[in-house]
Amino acid sequence: MNRFILPAGVFVLLVAVLAVGIQRAPNKTVIPSALIGKPAPQYLLPVIASSSPLQAVQFDSRSLAGRWHVVNVWGTWCPECRVEHPVLLDMAREAALPIIGLDWKDDDMAARRWLESLGDPYDVVVADREGRTAIDFGVYGAPETFLIDDRGVVVHKHVGAMTPAVWQRDFLARLPARAATTGGSP
């Protein structure tokens, strides 16, 4: 009576897959972005804060063409973003490459207060008030950090708070030797 055992057999396979999945769940909290290896989404968003006094009201992602850069998705409502903030400041001090802050579903004033009190690691902070750009990036929750190469292709995505180890291993290590020097303030 094979056909009656079949469902149980399928279920055993399924459990095996789920068991493997759960083994991996702790070190892999989300499915990595489908964007990896694909062009990063374009965006034109209002600027909240910028390191350059000449920055316009709107920031166009196309102005980053030809440069390796990092997009960090954050919000003042996000506790983990506060945790990773000092790490971002250290990253900015090394100034290996520009960091774009995508302030996700946030209040502009709260974001400015946050940057004033905690320090501003970003070259530009843009406001994604509706969360449309975050959706384009496939963001599940803040913080998330994307490494984008000089052709505008997403190279890596990190989910959760940035740490010095992750920054060294997953970001800096992926940079070509030259990029670290050709980066800079946009």
Place this chain on the structure above:
Amino acid sequence: MIPELGHFALILAAWVVIAQSAFGLAGPAFARERWIAAVRPAVFTQFALQTAALAALMYAFVTNDFSVQYVAQNSNSALPVGYRIAAVWGAHEGSLVLWGWILSCWTLAVALRSRSLPEAFAARTLGVLGLVSLGFVTFTLATSNPFLRLQPAAPDGRDLNPLLQDPALASHPPMLYAGYVGFAVAFAFACAAMIEGRLDQTWARWTRPWTTIAWAFLSVGIALGSWWAYYELGWGGYWFWDPVENASFMPWLVGTALIHSLAVTEKRGLFKSWTLLLAILAFSLSLLGTFLVRSGVLVSVHSFAADPTRGIFILTFLVLVIGGALALYAWRAPLLRSEAGFEFTSRESFLLFNNILLVVAAAAVFAGTMAPLISDALGLGTLSVGKQYFDPVFLLPTLPLIALAAVGLHSQWKRGRVAARRGAILTTAAIGIALTLALMLGVWGGAKLLTPIGFALGLWLIASSFVDPIDRVRRGIRLTPAIVGMAIAHVGLGVFVVSITAVESYTSERDLALAIGESGRVGAFEYRLDGLRRVEGPNYDAVRGTVTVLEAGKPVVTLYPEKRNYFVQRSVMTEADIHMQLSRDVFAALGEDLGGGRWSVRAQVRPLINYVWLAAFLMALGGIVAASDRRYRRAEGEA
């Protein structure tokens, strides 16, 4: 004190539930009448205890007891009382308490309404339900206790996620859980039947109303969630193939198959082992959905704090419950043979194809949802599956399903006399095609290839739904609730198909940049921004726009979209304003301040979109009407 009492009640409930399942399963096995007699009191007690636990948690929320960690994380003193209650299920821990309580309600209902069932069978059913309850109560106690105290107590709470501060979403989880958990009843009936090794047509008659009501709840729950996503998230759609949406949709598809398969088992004594398998699958998929959402194995917009211990617990539970049921199935199902045969174009045959197509559709959704996980587990790298996969793969089995339903509604049990009904079939098809032409030529104009197909199939199905009731009235046969309910549900499905076709084919949308006094065109409409002002809510402040929509120069409606800023969670929410009409939705959402007095305004006009959800409610209504049929109550009386 009250939270501790709630915690204690839950611990007691775990022990009572153990007694419920031990007596329920062992009583009939050892033929001990006293043990069997103890089952119902155990059910009443565990219901009372779980009610107390839920009430204690609600009390902590209503009284703003921020010394309870879960309350501090999910509520706030500025939150209106209604949402403080809804905040109970605003996160994982409270959802589980609610889940457990709803299961105890279903168990209570079975205990009260099964007095006419054979005692041993009722005891076994309640015993199996007890095992499921045990899993949920121990899961709550072991990994997700909502009664834990916070030392020191928080001065105020972190507030409920603003996304959830909405009436539809506040009622979405209870409805959904009522559906999920309701399938546990069909599951328990199936297990009890397999333990007894006996499954007759009376069994199917007992199981049918429970399954249909659970299915109706699930339909409403899914529709509420989808409706909420539409008007609250302002994404402008009704379905996103998100893993959690899929997790609720798979049990719905299998549950729909089960309802139809049960009909065949009841009327003709056929498909017995298949019906059992569907009953197991519908509940298994509900549990699997829980596992996927709560374990962090798959993450979606709905994701709860992922915790591997929780995942391992649910996986173990899954193995015990589903594995146990499937093992029982492998052992016992061969005993339950169906005797009768049927002709190829009989109703049985149509329902068989209905079942195959629904299960294929569920399998396609399952494959798409699980593919990322399987590919990862096999080390094939990661994968993400979206609309490009789901839309065509889902349409492939469901389009023929609608056509089949339209013809199948004309068919009769046992005999393949569809040819004799050729007149009615052709008439309804002609009505469908005529209305399609009228819609496409007269109202909206041409569109994609699937547009006429969708309209024609949906309208044909609606027309066919009326054939059987009309035929009965003509022949002077009384219309039973079962027949009326079936017609309503199928009309609902037809309306669903038509409305989705219209929305997919004829939506017009644009993002406008408007200063006050300016206007922009969207399709046949003109959107004019007339003003912006600041308004205050209880726990937010907002910018409210005044947008007048004109059609052919005449104002149709004034919309007030808002951008809300919630104080405590420091998050901004877009409250789109939608003018809902039966014929179309006129939608405006306030985007961002573009500077220079200009705001971006998202403008959309969607024809018939409300019918998508109305159709789901219609299907649910059909289910409830059908389940109210006297036949089921009489079945109890006779048994």
